[in-house]
Amino acid sequence: MLGGAPEALTCSRAGCADRAGWRIDWRNPRIHTGDRSKTWLACDEHVDYLREFLAAREFPLTVSAVAEVDA
Numbered sequence: 001m002l003g004g005a006p007e008a009l010t011c012s013r014a015g016c017a018d019r020a021g022w023r024i025d026w027r028n029p030r031i032h033t034g035d036r037s038k039t040w041l042a043c044d045e046h047v048d049y050l051r052e053f054l055a056a057r058e059f060p061l062t063v064s065a066v067a068e069v070d071a
């Protein structure tokens with residue numbers, strides 16, 4: 001089901017084109033049924049912003065380093 005890491009590892013924050021070192025896998029229980037989830041990529045600067053954005057909505061999320069995927 002997983003197709004590997006996205007080719008373009010750029011931050012998902014609007015207006016940011018930095019290289020992403022983090023991935024945030026998250027799920028909105030209201031619209032994502034079963035095992036469906038979304039993945040955002042984040043640079044060092046925006047990983048906290050994006051994580052808190054989701055956490056404030058109480059969405060389940062997992063933050064992991066992109067480097068682990070590359071290896």
Ligand SMILES: [Zn+2]
Pocket residue numbers: 011012013016017018042043044045046
């Ligand atoms: Zn960024």
